[in-house]
Amino acid sequence: MTAITGTVYDSSGQPVEGVNIQWSSNEDPPVSSHERGSRTIDDGSYRLVLHRGSWDVHGTKDGTGTEVETVVLGADDAVVDLHFP
Numbered sequence: 001m002t003a004i005t006g007t008v009y010d011s012s013g014q015p016v017e018g019v020n021i022q023w024s025s026n027e028d029p030p031v032s033s034h035e036r037g038s039r040t041i042d043d044g045s046y047r048l049v050l051h052r053g054s055w056d057v058h059g060t061k062d063g064t065g066t067e068v069e070t071v072v073l074g075a076d077d078a079v080v081d082l083h084f085p
Contacts, residue, residue: 005079006046006080008081017042020060021037021082024056
């Protein structure tokens with residue numbers, strides 16, 4: 001298992017608390033998908049622990065979504081910051 005950590009920022013660059021972090025596998029067949037698994041804390045940060053592979057990660061809050069970031073996890077942890085448009 002490998003960790004993805006990051007921070008979610010609003011359009012002005014401020015961290016956002018309470019963002020629902022979602023992820024889905026890009027593997028064939030898909031390893032897993034999760035629509036409600038992690039929420040950002042007061043400093044906008046989050047942490048996911050996932051299997052190695054390719055993942056799409058994004059966040060939603062109040063009906064608005066961040067951009068989708070694709071990350072390929074290997075042996076090392078990854079940092080993926082997300083941004084609202």
